[in-house]
Amino acid sequence: MQTKRANKYGFCFGVKRAIKLAEQNKNATTIGPLIHNQKEIDRLKVDFGVNVETNIGAIEGDSSVIIRTHGIPKNDLKELKNRNVNIIDATCPFVTKPQKICEEMSKEGYEIIIFGDENHPEVKGVVSYCTSPCQVVLEKEQIKNIHTHSKITLISQTTKNVSKFLEIANYLIENCYEVRIFNTICNATFENQESVKILAQEADIIIVVGGKQSSNTKQLLNIALQYCKDSYCIEDEKELQKEWFSGKKLCGITAGASTPNWIIDNVENIIKEF
């Protein structure tokens, strides 16, 4: 069976960088699981002694701590520094940027509006850098207390979609004199979706590797199914069924944003043997 991977799939730049940092810092502790894939967490534990700790208060001094891709609130970082901990910052650079923007724009007297989910760890981290009034909204209808002379800075959670961001931007442009817009959206998720769309039009069967509960994996499968009815989602190579491939020539492969390459390699190797 011939295989072809999507142009973009699996880990984004920030996640790849975080895993590399974890591998380079043996026996370090991550605050919360580094990514949402237990198999990869297990591998980092077995091969590199990387531990997981969710409670900052339990971190011992002089230990090495890895900050996850979506960052942590400013005060948590301060507390870690006070404890004389060796900090390995794996915060994605695409997340560090909105943090810095919030810090600088607050100083310049801008009110901050963040398009995002207030409960998301990334957003909690970003918000912690605001020292001026800040609102986190998912819809323009949620925006409060703005007027013609408001000086507004608008940013977005990195994984949000651009059309909704523009809706909020337009509302602000129409209602405020000055709006300073930083497009902090990272296109990785959408690039994976665009890529599987193209691949599914070419392939006879599509295998999506990813968690069955992962929302971005489900989206990849749905897009694949629109263009190739023989599309399947699996968590690893053990779930492959030989009969899916009978009579097929080209198998397209993609993966969710939390799927490590070595699982995708295992899957591809089995398929090639069919």
Add this chain to the structure above:
Amino acid sequence: MQTKRANKYGFCFGVKRAIKLAEQNKNATTIGPLIHNQKEIDRLKVDFGVNVETNIGAIEGDSSVIIRTHGIPKNDLKELKNRNVNIIDATCPFVTKPQKICEEMSKEGYEIIIFGDENHPEVKGVVSYCTSPCQVVLEKEQIKNIHTHSKITLISQTTKNVSKFLEIANYLIENCYEVRIFNTICNATFENQESVKILAQEADIIIVVGGKQSSNTKQLLNIALQYCKDSYCIEDEKELQKEWFSGKKLCGITAGASTPNWIIDNVENIIKEF
């Protein structure tokens, strides 16, 4: 005959202010006609000795010069100052703002994009304050040489419409990391249009006072005709025809942006006598 004026009509704030300044400064010279209404220019000449001069080179030292509502290029202003001329600045404050924005944003290293007509005197004046790269565009397709890391400031000619402005803003937000948007659109023209729309639904006849060649006057008449088939455009009271009003109870009155109040008063006084 009962009359009712539109909620908003005729001169905008900036034009009213300019005429007041001309009245307060007898024997001053305006650079180009102060507004596009010859009857008002004649009145200012006869009653206040206000002259019109289009050539800056012909302005004599120690004379008083009125800058029109849409401003003049920076170098022309400098030349006037060098000649030791007494400058009365009637530049509309809504136009002074984009001039200042261009000056400040250029200093901060932003590229400037102006949504407007490059041949309009207001735009020529505003552009003259840019010291960084500047583009004047009417369509997003005209924007050149921008990239993800461009730092862009976007402003608008004051009389342009907001939906096209948003189109350009959205294009920039999607393609550049930082876009600083100043909504410099003045709503006066659109307020006049909204007001005649409401009045025409209530009145039995609409009289639009304004120049037959004036594009904003034509727009007012077209909107009035949509809601009241007995709508007429006149330049002054001499054009009124008594038969238009037979059997009508309420006459709505509006006026183009270059029509002075005293002409509207003359028109209204005649209609009341019908």
